[in-house]
Amino acid sequence: MSTSKFSKPPMTDQEREKKAEAFINLSDIPTSSAKKDTSFAEIKKEKTKPVYLRAPESLWKEIHEIMARTGLSMNAICLELLRPEIKRKLKDLREN
16 A cells, blocks of 8 residues: 555644634734734735626625625725736737
């Protein structure tokens, strides 16, 4: 038989509880000094233009559900979904 690829033994219940507590308490958050370093970085803000879409009502409801579950704005959700696909389409068109 071949040897196992896994080198660590399975976690015990105590280890699982510790990891769950660490995750819930967000103990791995960087200190505030690390956050200050990133706040000084210059952020370039691009000009924006409104985009009006005619979309099915089911898509509208799904976006609202994502908004409710994640707390993100509708704009952020739409951009996150559309941008990679738009870039891929533009790349394909430029290649042809």
